[in-house]
Amino acid sequence: MAYFVGITGASGVRLGVRLVETLIPIADVHLCITRSAYQVAMSEGVELSFSEGVFLWPEEALDAPVSSGSFRLKGCAIVPCSMGTMGRMASGVSSNLVERAADVALKERWPLILVPRETPLNAIHLKNMLSLCQAGAVILPPVLTYYHSPKMIEEMENFILGKILDHLGVEHALFRRWKGGD
Numbered sequence: 001m002a003y004f005v006g007i008t009g010a011s012g013v014r015l016g017v018r019l020v021e022t023l024i025p026i027a028d029v030h031l032c033i034t035r036s037a038y039q040v041a042m043s044e045g046v047e048l049s050f051s052e053g054v055f056l057w058p059e060e061a062l063d064a065p066v067s068s069g070s071f072r073l074k075g076c077a078i079v080p081c082s083m084g085t086m087g088r089m090a091s092g093v094s095s096n097l098v099e100r101a102a103d104v105a106l107k108e109r110w111p112l113i114l115v116p117r118e119t120p121l122n123a124i125h126l127k128n129m130l131s132l133c134q135a136g137a138v139i140l141p142p143v144l145t146y147y148h149s150p151k152m153i154e155e156m157e158n159f160i161l162g163k164i165l166d167h168l169g170v171e172h173a174l175f176r177r178w179k180g181g182d
């Protein structure tokens with residue numbers, strides 16, 4: 001069982017890193033970090049080193065296994081997803097491995113979770129997200145959550161990570177599920 005994770009050049013690279021670390025014990029993880037993501041990681045002080053169990057591909061590796069639908073995946077997640085990558089995916093442009101893996105996920109009808117990080121959103125961003133949603137992607141913005149009374153940024157991240165895992169079909173205990181009011 002394998003998952004693909006793409007980390008692109010939007011703020012919040014740490015969220016993608018934490019997703020990879022969460023998936024490593026349960027599955028093979030094919031990972032691609034774009035050149036812009038390395039730049040953002042440096043500016044956010046995030047270290048991009050991973051333990052065993054990760055297949056790390058450069059964005060130029062369009063011959064990687066995940067470039068083909070014949071290499072079966074349980075799902076793909078692009079975390080964070082820049083507006084640049086969003087636009088290219090929405091137009092069907094597969095100019096790097098992240099965009100190609102997303103394109104394959106859509107054509108194969110595998111879960112594709114996109115975690116866009118930009119605010120405010122312009123009409124082009126919104127149109128691109130609508131196109132991708134209509135093509136089958138799940139648009140999962142990392143919105144702030146208050147109802148679990150988070151004290152630290154990790155707790156807010158846990159909620160978003162848990163939502164991503166829900167859509168990838170992975171069991172987790174990253175947040176407490178709502179069971180109805182008292």
Ligand SMILES: Cc1cc2nc3c(=O)[nH]c(=O)nc-3n(C[C@H](O)[C@H](O)[C@H](O)COP(=O)(O)O)c2cc1C
Pocket residue numbers: 007008009010011034035036037039040043081082083084085086117118
């Ligand atoms: C420090 C830094 C932070 C950035 N933050 C964002 C962001 O939050 N959202 C976004 O869409 N683009 C952001 N960008 C711009 C993207 O990195 C840029 O559009 C890039 O071309 C995206 O490339 P990629 O999609 O191939 O990773 C940021 C760039 C830098 C240098």
